[in-house]
Amino acid sequence: MEILKYACPQSKDEAFRLIREEHGTAIGGAAWLRTNTKTIALGVDLAGLGLEYVREVGDHIEIGAMTTYRELETNPLLRARFGALFETTVSHVVGVQLRNIITVGGTAAGRYGFSDLNTTLCALGAQVVFYPDQTMDLAQFIERGAKVPFLLEKVLLPATAKGTYHQMRISENDFPIINTTAVWTGSEWRIAVGSRPAATRLCPKAMALLGADLHPSDDILASAARAAADELQFGSDIRASAEYRREILPVLVRRALMEVRE
Amino acid sequence: MNITLRINGKQESIECLPGEMLTEVLRRAGHFEVKKGCDTGNCGACTVLVDGKPVLSCSYLAVRAEGKEITTIQGLADEAKKFAAFLTAEGADQCGFCAPGFALTVLAMKEEFSSIPDEAQIRHYLAGNLCRCSGYEGQIRAIKKYLEAQHAE
Amino acid sequence: MQNNDYPIPLPNDAKLEATKQFNVVAHDLPKVDGEGLVLGRPAYTDDLVPPNALYVKLVRSPHAFARILSIDPTDALALPGVACVLTWKDIPRIPITRAGQGNPEPSPHDRFILDEYVRYVGDEVAVVAAETEALAEKAAGLVKVEYQKLKPVLDFEHALDNPIVIHPEPGIHEMFPIGFEPKRNIAAAYHMEIGDVEQELAASPVKVETTVHTQAQQHVALEPHTAFSYIDLQGRLVIVTSTQNPWHTRRLLGLAFQMPLRQIRIVKPRIGGGFGGKQHIHVEPYVAMVTMKTGRPASLALTRREVFEATFTRHEMRVKVRLGANPDGKLRAIDMQVLSNTGAYGEHALTTFMVAGSKTLPLYNKVSAVRFGGHVVYTNKVSAGAFRGYGAIQGLTGLEAAMDELAHKLSIDPVELRRKNMLHEGETSEVFRIMGEGTEGVAMNIESCKLEECIARGKELIGWDFTQLVHEVAPGVLRAKGMAIAMQGSGIPLIDMGSARIELQDGGFFKLHVGATDLGTGSDTILAQIAAEELGVDMEDIVVHSSDTDHTPFDVGAYASSTTYVSGSAVLKAARSLKTKLIEAVAEKFGVAPKDIVYTQKTFMTADGTKSLSLNDFSYDTLYHDGEKMKTIEATESFSGSKSPPPYLAAFVEIEIDTETGKVNVVHYVAVVDVGTPINPNLAKVQIEGGLLQGIGLALYEDVRYSEAGHMLSHNMMTYPIPSREDVGRITVELVDSYEPSGPFGAKSAGEIGIDTPPAAIANAIRNATGVRLTEYPFTPERVLAALKAAKTQHT
Ligand SMILES: Cc1cc2nc3c(=O)[nH]c(=O)nc-3n(C[C@H](O)[C@H](O)[C@H](O)COP(=O)(O)OP(=O)(O)OC[C@H]3O[C@@H](n4cnc5c(N)ncnc54)[C@H](O)[C@@H]3O)c2cc1C
Ligand code: FES
Numbered sequence A: 001m002e003i004l005k006y007a008c009p010q011s012k013d014e015a016f017r018l019i020r021e022e023h024g025t026a027i028g029g030a031a032w033l034r035t036n037t038k039t040i041a042l043g044v045d046l047a048g049l050g051l052e053y054v055r056e057v058g059d060h061i062e063i064g065a066m067t068t069y070r071e072l073e074t075n076p077l078l079r080a081r082f083g084a085l086f087e088t089t090v091s092h093v094v095g096v097q098l099r100n101i102i103t104v105g106g107t108a109a110g111r112y113g114f115s116d117l118n119t120t121l122c123a124l125g126a127q128v129v130f131y132p133d134q135t136m137d138l139a140q141f142i143e144r145g146a147k148v149p150f151l152l153e154k155v156l157l158p159a160t161a162k163g164t165y166h167q168m169r170i171s172e173n174d175f176p177i178i179n180t181t182a183v184w185t186g187s188e189w190r191i192a193v194g195s196r197p198a199a200t201r202l203c204p205k206a207m208a209l210l211g212a213d214l215h216p217s218d219d220i221l222a223s224a225a226r227a228a229a230d231e232l233q234f235g236s237d238i239r240a241s242a243e244y245r246r247e248i249l250p251v252l253v254r255r256a257l258m259e260v261r262e
Numbered sequence B: 001m002n003i004t005l006r007i008n009g010k011q012e013s014i015e016c017l018p019g020e021m022l023t024e025v026l027r028r029a030g031h032f033e034v035k036k037g038c039d040t041g042n043c044g045a046c047t048v049l050v051d052g053k054p055v056l057s058c059s060y061l062a063v064r065a066e067g068k069e070i071t072t073i074q075g076l077a078d079e080a081k082k083f084a085a086f087l088t089a090e091g092a093d094q095c096g097f098c099a100p101g102f103a104l105t106v107l108a109m110k111e112e113f114s115s116i117p118d119e120a121q122i123r124h125y126l127a128g129n130l131c132r133c134s135g136y137e138g139q140i141r142a143i144k145k146y147l148e149a150q151h152a153e
Numbered sequence C: 001m002q003n004n005d006y007p008i009p010l011p012n013d014a015k016l017e018a019t020k021q022f023n024v025v026a027h028d029l030p031k032v033d034g035e036g037l038v039l040g041r042p043a044y045t046d047d048l049v050p051p052n053a054l055y056v057k058l059v060r061s062p063h064a065f066a067r068i069l070s071i072d073p074t075d076a077l078a079l080p081g082v083a084c085v086l087t088w089k090d091i092p093r094i095p096i097t098r099a100g101q102g103n104p105e106p107s108p109h110d111r112f113i114l115d116e117y118v119r120y121v122g123d124e125v126a127v128v129a130a131e132t133e134a135l136a137e138k139a140a141g142l143v144k145v146e147y148q149k150l151k152p153v154l155d156f157e158h159a160l161d162n163p164i165v166i167h168p169e170p171g172i173h174e175m176f177p178i179g180f181e182p183k184r185n186i187a188a189a190y191h192m193e194i195g196d197v198e199q200e201l202a203a204s205p206v207k208v209e210t211t212v213h214t215q216a217q218q219h220v221a222l223e224p225h226t227a228f229s230y231i232d233l234q235g236r237l238v239i240v241t242s243t244q245n246p247w248h249t250r251r252l253l254g255l256a257f258q259m260p261l262r263q264i265r266i267v268k269p270r271i272g273g274g275f276g277g278k279q280h281i282h283v284e285p286y287v288a289m290v291t292m293k294t295g296r297p298a299s300l301a302l303t304r305r306e307v308f309e310a311t312f313t314r315h316e317m318r319v320k321v322r323l324g325a326n327p328d329g330k331l332r333a334i335d336m337q338v339l340s341n342t343g344a345y346g347e348h349a350l351t352t353f354m355v356a357g358s359k360t361l362p363l364y365n366k367v368s369a370v371r372f373g374g375h376v377v378y379t380n381k382v383s384a385g386a387f388r389g390y391g392a393i394q395g396l397t398g399l400e401a402a403m404d405e406l407a408h409k410l411s412i413d414p415v416e417l418r419r420k421n422m423l424h425e426g427e428t429s430e431v432f433r434i435m436g437e438g439t440e441g442v443a444m445n446i447e448s449c450k451l452e453e454c455i456a457r458g459k460e461l462i463g464w465d466f467t468q469l470v471h472e473v474a475p476g477v478l479r480a481k482g483m484a485i486a487m488q489g490s491g492i493p494l495i496d497m498g499s500a501r502i503e504l505q506d507g508g509f510f511k512l513h514v515g516a517t518d519l520g521t522g523s524d525t526i527l528a529q530i531a532a533e534e535l536g537v538d539m540e541d542i543v544v545h546s547s548d549t550d551h552t553p554f555d556v557g558a559y560a561s562s563t564t565y566v567s568g569s570a571v572l573k574a575a576r577s578l579k580t581k582l583i584e585a586v587a588e589k590f591g592v593a594p595k596d597i598v599y600t601q602k603t604f605m606t607a608d609g610t611k612s613l614s615l616n617d618f619s620y621d622t623l624y625h626d627g628e629k630m631k632t633i634e635a636t637e638s639f640s641g642s643k644s645p646p647p648y649l650a651a652f653v654e655i656e657i658d659t660e661t662g663k664v665n666v667v668h669y670v671a672v673v674d675v676g677t678p679i680n681p682n683l684a685k686v687q688i689e690g691g692l693l694q695g696i697g698l699a700l701y702e703d704v705r706y707s708e709a710g711h712m713l714s715h716n717m718m719t720y721p722i723p724s725r726e727d728v729g730r731i732t733v734e735l736v737d738s739y740e741p742s743g744p745f746g747a748k749s750a751g752e753i754g755i756d757t758p759p760a761a762i763a764n765a766i767r768n769a770t771g772v773r774l775t776e777y778p779f780t781p782e783r784v785l786a787a788l789k790a791a792k793t794q795h796t
């Protein structure tokens, strides 16, 4: 990767200006950028903005865009509120050394098809905050993208929820073939599916089938799991075919739901 | 551009390009203990510590390391020798290309865990250090014995 | 330590006893270079590049098959700092092979260092050198190449007699008859039959037929292929390179560049893994071209992507096995037919293919008829080459699948089926005599084979109970066991040769020089152990230097599981003859007969105990004090095996299979191995463990994938993941007591055999779990689930 001009702004205003007005490329962890980008005219390093935090503000939790995967994995607040959900979600992503680099912001901004984390974030109903003042559901952002260059400042999560993450991989540190997170928010079920191999989507029909009952019957779980596969689209890539993804998704969704129901 | 890095406790002034990753810069400065295995961020051969945390130097922007403490295996040579004794006693050092990065991650793990990690924790913490030669079993035997010996000390 | 200058024949049981009396050999000594490598001291080729070296980049073909119409380097050369751009027009047009093998090579000479044609995506087109790596890369992008695209042949099943001929060019040739028919896209072919297979099969009451398809596999040694070159003070070309075979490299470069071999020196520093992947010339010719053109040092380290796209893979093979047997399980006939894919060039084409038979068929030596044959075909994919297992893994995968099918058909324990038919100590197989590596083989009696012991111990370790091979651990999740046995070889008899030189130094230590190539396997260490054992000194007293064509004696290199057996025997011979010389020299000094000298504890004594002299004192005497008697005491010896005693392995695996998703996990892999005397048990064990994991990778995860146009899709470690330490539950390796009389201190080999069994044993376990025989590798979750479903619909 070549960066022709490098800036490390110390204020969000300046970073935002460079991105919006000078078409600067935001640099999060840079791990993905560096393997997939040849030349960056203006690199805007976000390391100087103080965006590394996980904190509770009012009735939600805020995660700064530059927070690393490793932080998500080990953060006491996230563990207290979501159990092992974040740990299981990111634990397959290569190794501790990469997870000490890659960021929540780079992941949400990238809207990657293969993402483990975005699936869990969407299932939790995460919102993304774009500097200076725009807030949007992550699921919606992933679907629609952004029309203008943006600075993703932070991700907002509900204060607590119960969820589990299930995925299939050929080998443990490969990219996922398909993944899903099921969440009980306290009043409703949410299911997200990623790596289809296209990006994460919610499963509104399956969610509706489950209703507002934390203890749906096995039959309802199974039909919700099948509904998830029916309402989504799947594609083929070098790891698996669309058919295979469609076929095993209900198994993963069912297992995830059952685990949450426990 | 010119950056100042603190490598293994020594201040070094180094010429680098803004897009360059730490691996290139460190090797150019003669730190051959930092290996280049994969170009993509998969293998862990390039592991260094930045402010005590293990990171892939091949995926870490060099400019970002300015003002931070960079530690390669050479910076922990005394501790590394102790671990090397266990690794070689198991015959688990084969071609050795993965070894400096792998050993560094082992030392980082030891610092991070307050008690001795179990085998599953060891395997998980070190999952990012690939080794094509050893099949990992001997490495695990060595790590367990090393951690126990360190704990006993 | 006894003064036994020459091996004293021991009664059969005493041989095993002998292994218990070693002082250095059969001990778990640490590798001589271990600590230095862990500390990351500069040791590999890329750590040693001279500061003023030019960087080399290669322009590679974007097409699977094309003719180069023109190459225009103008823009590249216009960049300040670009030293040269070289193309096929800059070198003599000499067909060679890139395979590091004996002379003459059994591989066809069907390749030019650079050619007018490119035959796979990644094939070398031009060589660019510049002052910095970034510049070289930029310049390589500016070289304008005009191609005439040709339609490629990508499917090896359709290569034979395809109207598209991959090698129509004149001048290419075989070195001796190997069945080379380029007009038919055949790189090599072979056929042999002992007895009448068709007749025996027809007469057999029970028959099975199994076909497996094993995929190409990437070596993924962690160090990418790297070389640098320079001109020395005497105007000679020196190449420092990550090679497994310095002498073959020198010989092939001499041929390619029409240079006298005396003008070339090859040095191998530490290598970051090889597995056969560095048994070829991939980088050396290109740095050499730049150095010869510019007079400057030049270096080339392949990117990981180049390693994937443009160095070699394992040969993809389709292996069809037919077995005929009696109802009691006695095998009567084996027929193995193989189609092998060598890719664009024929490196190791014939030999990997023959090994599929020659190192598997002797396992079941009691048959009345056995046949082996098939073709090795060209395709427009990256070449296949040497890779640990070298055909044996492919052949064994077919053979051991068929054996298990036979056991199922007969409803007998697969272990008992194998025991009934397998090779035992004191026996032989006709296959040894008939099939060699490219030529006839060498008849051989098996003097050490502890397969029975390996099997018995393996059963114990896995808890093998034929009536209980599968059980359900959760709804839809099964645990099941499977097994397979394997053999390999120890060097290529009468072809592989290794040598060693040992010299006494002042201070009473020894310099050991070997041509053998340590790939990280620890051969420098075990060769020093052999020398120390025989010379009655400590490991510290041996200083080893290896793999330098100027400074160490000849060795063919590290491949074919040869180093311990072949190079190790050379070291043992050299140590023996040096010991004799030492004793003779001391005897002369003392004025007694050599037989009256006792050498023990690094001290020479007369038998009557009146005179004694330490090795240390003697070393000064012979080099500084003894006037006209002063001399360097050294011995150089060579060894070429008249046989290739196989190591054996019994493997037992427990897998978990999720029948709802098709995911298969290895819970426990047990391998019990007969490597003869392990010179260094820990190093031998780790060799096996590493081989097993690589074999498990082939069985379950690794696959070389191409687009329809022939572009490699799995061209980095993101798309070609190798097993991590979280993929496999547990691996248990044990070595059984064994002693090979023809090997150094009873040793055979351990380098390759570890990789052979996993594809077969895992397939057999899945078969035991589900009743389904999987034949298409690797067993990805999708393939497994599809096979399970197909079987279900067949049943209903
Ligand atoms: C070897 C390897 C294996 C991987 N395996 C997996 C895997 O198995 N599963 C998985 O989910 N992921 C995997 N990843 C992807 C990893 O999660 C990504 O690297 C990560 O999601 C991107 O984060 P980053 O911080 O590196 O982003 P960067 O590379 O810095 O940026 C990515 C993109 O986002 C933009 N960007 C970054 N931050 C912001 C911001 N705050 N505002 C606006 N735009 C921004 C950048 O401009 C760029 O376009 C893997 C990556 C690598 C290198
Ligand atoms: S070189 Fe950094 S992970 Fe492989």
Ligand code: FES
Pocket (backbone or CB within 6 Å): B092, B093, B094, B095, B096, B097, B098, B099, B130, B131, B132, B133, B134, C222, C272, C273, C520
């Ligand atoms: S020892 Fe060779 S890669 Fe680990």
